[in-house]
Amino acid sequence: MSDWLTSIEGTEQGHQVALGLALLAALLHAIFGALQKGRHDPWLSRGAIDASYCLMAAPVALFVVPWPEPHMWPIFGVVWLIHVGYKLMQGWTYSKGAYTVVYPVVRGTGPLFTVIGAYVLFGETFTGVQWFGVAVLLSGIYGLAVYNLRTIEVDRHTLVPALWLAVGTGFFVALYTTYDAYGIRATADPFTFLAWFFFIDGFFMPIIAAVRWQRMADRPDLGPLALRGVIGAFVAFFSFGSIMLATRLDKVGEAAVLRETSTVFAALIGWLILKEKVGPRRLLLMALIALGAVIVEMGG
Template sequence: MSAWIQSIEGTDQGATVALILALLAAVLHAVFGALQKGRHDPMLARGAIDASYGLMAAPFALFVVPWPEPHMWPIFAGVFVIHAGYKFAVLAAYRRGAFTVVYPVMRGTGPLFTIVGAWLIFGETFSAVQWLGVVVLLAGLYGLAAFNMARVTVARDTLVPALAFAVLTGLFVALYTTYDAYGIRATADPFTFLAWFFFIDGLLFPVLATRFYRRMGSPPALGPLALRGVVGGVVAFASFGSIMLATRLDQVGEAAVLRETSTVFAALIGWLFLREPVGPARTALMGLIALGAVIVEFGG
């Protein structure tokens, strides 16, 4: 698999595979977001998910893939710090604001700054048509956030700090997307980066979540929490793994934009499986998000 990935880098086939991976990451990221925002406190859910994928990745990192080259260790240290900051920002936003408001803001801020970062670090540029697609996509995302904000009835007193943390989360999304793209390109075997990424990234939050759990007055049962962690761990492997491989195979900015169609897939999941109403306004805004992604993909 590693040899095949390396053989299609920078080719038309590689671009097609990157497109498929980015869309797969979008679908799975919608599922992943719902798992974090479920009936458990976000800290507990995050700790269970990180513990699961850290344990799953450990044997692959230690015994299956080639060990990282010496220059990779400082990169992994940066990965650890950046992703820890991202998770703290996500938890702060989720605890202060409604999911339907903060999630589109998080996802809208991320690709804009990722495109700028990819230009600064990798020299990637967008055409005028692609920038039009970015504007259309962001209009859909921020329009969806504003539409939901006008109708939300819970946590309105903490809405401003929730939005501030959502913007901060978007900045971290841009930072980790660009940095992870740099990391996965810096090692010969992309699966070395993926295995060690999940192993290292799964070290911190299980410890924090355990301390939080022990301080709770009425802690939840561990069985459902553990199940959420295992399912979330598998989804995280597929979601984050897909987007990282996509950024190695093709442009980082394009992959970041395509991933933000996760907002559309999240709404579709809610409509199909949770019987949540969508309505004509939300449908139109989600249409803008999808249209923007299509313009970016085919406007290059």
């Protein structure tokens, strides 16, 4: 599969495959966010997920895929630091704000910074029509966040700091999307990057989660938490793997924007699973998000 993927980089077929991967990543990323924000403490959930995908990726990284080239080790070091910052910001954000309020802000801030970063790092440019699509998508995302902010009844006393944390988390989303795209393009085999990323990325949050669990007066059972971790690990493999392969096959900025249709999926998850209210105004805003993504795709 590695040979086939590298053979379609920069081609029309590669563009179509990247489109499908970005949309798949959108759905899976919303599911991943809901898993972390669900009934367990988000720090514990993330720790369980990271521990699971670290253990699953270890034999693949060590014995299956080609080993990274020497120049990849510093890249992995920077990648690890960026993702540590992202996870800390994300954990604080989810701890203080309702999922349907903070998630749109995180995902809305991310693509705007990513498009700018892709221009600086890869020389990618958007057409005027695509920039209009970005504006439509962001208006839907931020409109959804504002509407939720005005109507949501939970966590209101911490919503303002949660929103600022969400903006900071969005910056880290852009940072890791852009730099990870650089990393997966820097190695001959894209699956080498993915396997080693999941292996080394899983070392930090399990420690934080273990310390937090030990300090809890009412500790949750480890069985359900471990199950959530395993499920989240599989979702992470396909979500992160899809978007990273999309950024290798085609433009980083376009993949990042299309992934943010995850906000639509997140709102549906919040309504169907987390029992958060959805009305006609939110449905209209979600339609704007989807329309913006379509304009970005068609405008290219």
